[in-house]
Amino acid sequence: MLKIENLNAEIDGKAILKGLNLEVNPGEVHAIMGPNGAGKSTMANVIAGKEEYEVTAGTIELNGEDISELAPEERAHNGVFLSFQYPVEIPGVSVTNFIKTAINESRKAQGLEEMPAKDMLKKIREKSELLEIDRKFLGRSLNEGFSGGEKKRNEIFQMAMLEPKLAILDETDSGLDIDALRIVANGVNKLKSKDNAVIVITHYQRLLDYIVPDFVHVLHDGKIVKTGDASLALELEAKGYDWIKQELV
Amino acid sequence: MYSVFKDFSTFKRNKMELKDKLLSSYVAFENRVDTNSDVHEIRSQALENFEELGFPTRKLEAWKYTSLNTVLKQDYSLFPNTERAIELVDVKQYFIHEIDSYKVVFIDGKYSSFLSQTTHEHYDVCLMSSALSNAKYKPVIDKYFNKIAKQDNLTSLNTAFAVEGAYIHIPKNTEVKKPIQIINFTTGSEAATMVQPRNLVVVGENAHVQIIERHQSLTSNAVLTNVVTEIFADKAANIDYYKIQDDEITASLVDNSYIEQQSNSVVSVHTFSFGGNITRNNLNFYQKGEHIDSILKGITIIEGKQHVDHHTLVHHIEPNCESHQDYKGIYDERSTGVFNGKVIVEKEAQKTNAYQQNNNVLVSDKATINAKPQLEIFADDVKCSHGCTIGQLDEDALFYMQQRGIPQKEGRALLMFAFANTVLESVRIPEVKQRITKLIANKLNVNIGFDL
Numbered sequence: 001m002l003k004i005e006n007l008n009a010e011i012d013g014k015a016i017l018k019g020l021n022l023e024v025n026p027g028e029v030h031a032i033m034g035p036n037g038a039g040k041s042t043m044a045n046v047i048a049g050k051e052e053y054e055v056t057a058g059t060i061e062l063n064g065e066d067i068s069e070l071a072p073e074e075r076a077h078n079g080v081f082l083s084f085q086y087p088v089e090i091p092g093v094s095v096t097n098f099i100k101t102a103i104n105e106s107r108k109a110q111g112l113e114e115m116p117a118k119d120m121l122k123k124i125r126e127k128s129e130l131l132e133i134d135r136k137f138l139g140r141s142l143n144e145g146f147s148g149g150e151k152k153r154n155e156i157f158q159m160a161m162l163e164p165k166l167a168i169l170d171e172t173d174s175g176l177d178i179d180a181l182r183i184v185a186n187g188v189n190k191l192k193s194k195d196n197a198v199i200v201i202t203h204y205q206r207l208l209d210y211i212v213p214d215f216v217h218v219l220h221d222g223k224i225v226k227t228g229d230a231s232l233a234l235e236l237e238a239k240g241y242d243w244i245k246q247e248l249v
Numbered sequence: 250m251y252s253v254f255k256d257f258s259t260f261k262r263n264k265m266e267l268k269d270k271l272l273s274s275y276v277a278f279e280n281r282v283d284t285n286s287d288v289h290e291i292r293s294q295a296l297e298n299f300e301e302l303g304f305p306t307r308k309l310e311a312w313k314y315t316s317l318n319t320v321l322k323q324d325y326s327l328f329p330n331t332e333r334a335i336e337l338v339d340v341k342q343y344f345i346h347e348i349d350s351y352k353v354v355f356i357d358g359k360y361s362s363f364l365s366q367t368t369h370e371h372y373d374v375c376l377m378s379s380a381l382s383n384a385k386y387k388p389v390i391d392k393y394f395n396k397i398a399k400q401d402n403l404t405s406l407n408t409a410f411a412v413e414g415a416y417i418h419i420p421k422n423t424e425v426k427k428p429i430q431i432i433n434f435t436t437g438s439e440a441a442t443m444v445q446p447r448n449l450v451v452v453g454e455n456a457h458v459q460i461i462e463r464h465q466s467l468t469s470n471a472v473l474t475n476v477v478t479e480i481f482a483d484k485a486a487n488i489d490y491y492k493i494q495d496d497e498i499t500a501s502l503v504d505n506s507y508i509e510q511q512s513n514s515v516v517s518v519h520t521f522s523f524g525g526n527i528t529r530n531n532l533n534f535y536q537k538g539e540h541i542d543s544i545l546k547g548i549t550i551i552e553g554k555q556h557v558d559h560h561t562l563v564h565h566i567e568p569n570c571e572s573h574q575d576y577k578g579i580y581d582e583r584s585t586g587v588f589n590g591k592v593i594v595e596k597e598a599q600k601t602n603a604y605q606q607n608n609n610v611l612v613s614d615k616a617t618i619n620a621k622p623q624l625e626i627f628a629d630d631v632k633c634s635h636g637c638t639i640g641q642l643d644e645d646a647l648f649y650m651q652q653r654g655i656p657q658k659e660g661r662a663l664l665m666f667a668f669a670n671t672v673l674e675s676v677r678i679p680e681v682k683q684r685i686t687k688l689i690a691n692k693l694n695v696n697i698g699f700d701l
Contacts, residue, residue, distance in 0.1 A: 048652050072651035073660075081652075088649040092667025098653070101663060106654035158653060 001026050001197050002047075002166055007058035008222075009046045016042040018222035020058070024166070027194040031208055031233060032201045034219035035241045040201045041085055043219065044170045048082040049075045062166065077109040079165030079196075083155040083172050090142040095154060096124060098142045099161050106162070127160040131187045148175030156187045163191070168199045173207035185210030205237035218244055267321045267443075268303055271406065272296070274327050281328075282412055288381050291395050295408035302402040314587040314619040315529055315558040320501045323471045326439035327410075329357040333436040335467070337364065343465045344430060347680040350461075351429040353415040357436055358444040360413065364432075372456075374429050377414040377447055389418055393451050397479055397507040397535060404505045407477040411447035414476075417460070421453035421483065428459040428678060433476070435500070437468025448478040452486040454511075459489040459678060466500035477505045482514040484538065490518045491681055495688055496525035498553065505531045512538030512567075519676060520547040521685055522557040523692050533562040534572065536598075541570040548669045548685070549578040549586055550692045558587035565598040565628075574605040577669045580616035591623040592633065599628050605635040610642060610668060612661075662693035 007020040016039045024030050032040055046053045047060060049072035060068045067075050090098065104114045115123075128138060131153050143151050152172050159167055169188070173181055188211050192198060200211055208216075208230065216232040217224045218241070226232070226244055236244075265273070275296060282289065304321055305312040335356055344352070351374045354364035360376050367375045373386075380386040381394075395411075398404045415431040435442050452458055466472045482488050494502060502525055508516055522528050534543040549557045563572040578586045588607045609618045622635040642664050650660035666689055676682040690696065 050648055071657070072648060073654050073656045076652055076654035084649065084652075088643070088646045090646050090649070090664070090667065092670045093663060098650075101659070102650075102653040102655055105656060105659060109654070109656075162653065 001063060003059075003061040004047075005059050005061075007043075007046070007060065008056045009042060009053045010056055011042070011053050015056075016053075016222055017046065020219075020223050022217065022224060024197045024199060026197055028215065029192070029198045029200065029211060029213045031213035031216045032199060032219055033203070033216060033233060033236055038219045039222045040219050041170055044082055044168045044199075044201060047075075047168060048072055048080060073105070073109075076162075077106050081159050081162055081164030081167045083152070083159060083167065083169040085170040085174070087143045087151040087155055089144045089146075091144050093142050095138045095140060095142050095157075099124070099158055102158070103161060123161060127157055130160060130190060131157045132183050133157055149177060149180040152176055153180060153184055156184050160187060160191055163196075165196050166199070167191075167196070168201065170201045171203065172200070173202055173204060181207065182210060205233045208233045220244065220248070267323075267325060270325075271327065272300060275409070277328070278410060283382060286381075288390065288394065288411075292409050292411060295395075295400070295405040298400055298405035299402060299409055302405065305402050311560060311589070314585070315527065315556065317501075317527065320473055320527055323441040323473065325441045325443035325471070325473055327443055329435075329439045329442050329444075333357070333438045335361070335364070335434065335436065340364070340434060340465075340467070343432060343434075343463060345428070345461060345678070345680050345684055347683075348428060348678070350427050351425075353429065353431050355413065355433045355446060357434070357438060357442060358413055358446065372420060372423055372425060373416060373418040374425075375416050377416045377449060378412055380416040380449070381412070386416070386418075389451060390449075393449060393479065393481055395479070397481075397509045397533075398477055398505070399507065399533070403475050403503050404477050407445045407447055407475050407505065410445050411477070414447040414449070416448070417450045417452075417458070419452045419456040419458050421456055423453065423456045425456075425458040428461055431460065431462045433464045433474065435466045435472045435474075437466065437470035437472070439470070441471035441473075443473045443475070446474070446476045448476070450478065450480040450488070452480075452482050452488055454483040455485045456483070457487045459491075461491045461493065461678075461681065463493045464496060464500070464502055466497040469497055469499050472497070472500040474500070474502045475505075476503070478507070480506065480508040480516065482508065482510045482516050484511045485513040486511070486516075487514065488516045489677055490516070491676070491678070492518065492520045492530075493685070493688075494521060494525060494528055495523040498524070498526055498555070500525045501527040503529045503531070507533045507535070508543070509535045509537055510541045510543065513540045514538070515542045515544070517544035517546070517675065519672065520559070521688070522547065522549040522551070522559075523688055524551045524553075524555045524557070527556045527558075529558045529560070531560045533564075535564045536566050536570045536572075539567050539569045541567075543570075543572040544675070545572070545574045545576075546672045546675060547576040548672045548689070549576070549580075550665075550669070550689060551579075551584040551586070552581035553584060554582070555584045556586075557584075558589075560587075560589045560591075562591045562593070563603065565592070565594040565601045565603060568597060568599045568601070570598065571602040572604065574607075575672055576607045577672050578607075578609040578618060579612060579665050579669065580609065580618055581612040583613070583615045585616070586618040588618070588620045588637075589623065590621075590635070592625070592635075594624075594626040594628050594631050594633065596627040599630045601628060601631040601633070603631070603633040607635075607637045608668070609639045610665065611639060612642065612665075659695050662690070662695040665693060666690075
């Protein structure tokens with residue numbers, strides 16, 4: 001589904017990704033771990049198409065198509081979803097109307113009619129129940145005055161609504177208490193299928209107790225330096241990252 | 250031998266300055282009106298004022314950021330003669346046609362009975378020309394006409410030629426059942442047209458009225474509109490007024506509005522400025538009683554070389570009153586905005602609450618906004634606040650929206666609409682709100698519903 005080869009990217013002339021390789025197949029969950037500054041969020045933003053980052057070498061293929069020149073919305077229309085580490089506040093636009101606009105713009109791009117209001121409401125009801133989101137919450141301005149946990153839950157709610165092929169969760173666990181973490185993880189698990197894939201970026205093993213990865217990758221200095229199964233995350237939790245750095249020398 | 254030189258310059262026709270043209274056409278104007286009247290005394294006095302003051306220049310503090318020079322260079326026809334027939338179907342779009350309403354419509358400054366729907370039942374929604382000439386209305390005219398209009402340059406010019414416009418008189422304890430639309434069309438039957446509508450709105454104690462005003466050019470010929478509207482709100486009266494400005498790029502507008510409020514009255518004016526050539530709004534509120542609320546709101550969205558200037562004044566004279574100003578501006582390309590908001594709180598006006606907010610987004614780095622709040626506070630127990638921001642669209646928010654599949658253009662539009670939406674929330678006629686929403690979507694060149 002996703003095939004990243006020799007990806008090099010920089011921001012303001014500073015190289016962040018230095019030859020990243022990653023392949024994700026449908027139905028898989030990949031965890032990306034690594035110390036601060038390793039390039040985890042950069043990787044997520046580059047896949048999503050944030051313009052501040054310049055790709056200097058390498059390719060990003062989604063279902064066989066190179067997406068590295070596409071606009072962020074085109075990537076979204078192709079099924080890429082990024083759950084933001086810091087979701088942006090948008091005063092004056094309610095959660096409901098934001099998601100309606102997002103869905104209908106995606107449908108428009110695919111040559112489909114707008115989703116009938118009845119279907120939209122039904123879907124909103126279903127998905128908000130899945131993530132235990134209060135109806136009143138949906139009428140509020142997007143992310144404005146939301147707590148950290150509410151913002152993250154709202155991200156996963158949008159993911160549930162948009163049904164992406166590839167979801168990248170960038171530190172979705174940070175700022176969540178244990179109950180919220182369980183709700184979010186439960187939501188992600190319910191949305192998982194053999195046709196879609198999830199990349200979980202996290203510092204902590206904690207989230208991986210709930211969203212069990214097929215692969216765990218360690219990102220260090222702009223590339224993946226070690227790959228293992230779920231047990232690697234436990235090892236990292238216990239031993240930290242220094243032993244991997246030493247292994248590299 | 251002498252060679253014969255002809256001095257060709259003497260043959261060059263000197264185009265008359267607009268001021269001279271106006272002054273010299275006054276005799277012709279006087280042939281058309283009753284010069285033997287109190288009103289004409291007022292007109293003649295106003296003409297003298299204008300003769301002395303002339304057109305405003307940028308040397309005047311109040312006109313520092315707005316120059317009328319290019320606008321005044323046009324050779325305007327002052328009394329366009331040919332009344333061109335207009336079919337309703339051609340102009341329907343300029344009415345809020347989804348609602349039943351009274352209509353006072355003028356074409357090239359002349360009343361159009363065909364497009365209008367006036368009334369004298371319970372209240373007067375009719376013409377200034379008949380109010381000025383009919384003895385029945387004389388007490389109202391004597392009491393209110395030109396009583397709060399400033400004796401300044403452009404208002405004096407309007408007064409000097411005041412002959413036609415909307416006349417609205419609502420007696421006390423009366424609720425006008427449907428909104429009133431005042432629309433001034435110019436047909437471009439002349440190469441350039443100047444019109445000077447004069448409106449008077451008198452709303453009695455505890456009466457209630459909603460008014461929508463629009464000036465619309467129907468061709469690309471130059472138009473200069475210099476309109477004066479005087480509005481009187483008696484005790485506990487409620488006036489809800491909407492100005493829709495979305496005109497041709499060749500049409501300029503100077504809107505001079507003067508509002509006097511008595512105790513417990515509420516007057517709200519929303520000004521939607523979506524362009525034209527130069528648009529200048531002089532909106533003046535005078536609070537002559539206690540427990541008054543004055544609401545001034547505006548959305549400005551312009552591009553190209555369009556220019557919109559909002560000059561507001563709220564004069565707090567008595568204690569325990571409020572004023573609320575909220576102006577949002579979005580400026581693209583080389584457009585220019587001006588916001589000059591003046592609030593005066595007199596020494597006697599204790600317990601005044603005066604709020605002023607002016608937020609601007611510059612979409613292009615070539616666009617300009619000149620923002621100047623002016624607070625003159627002589628009382629000591631007041632709450633006055635003003636806030637002014639100038640910013641760009643939030644790029645992170647834009648990326649966030651794109652990531653969710655909303656294209657950049659639509660994302661920008663959504664952000665801008667959300668930004669301006671605080672002003673729309675207080676629009677009380679749903680059809681007006683819908684229309685403005687549609688105009689904004691058109692203006693931002695997107696096809697989305699904005700049902701935020």
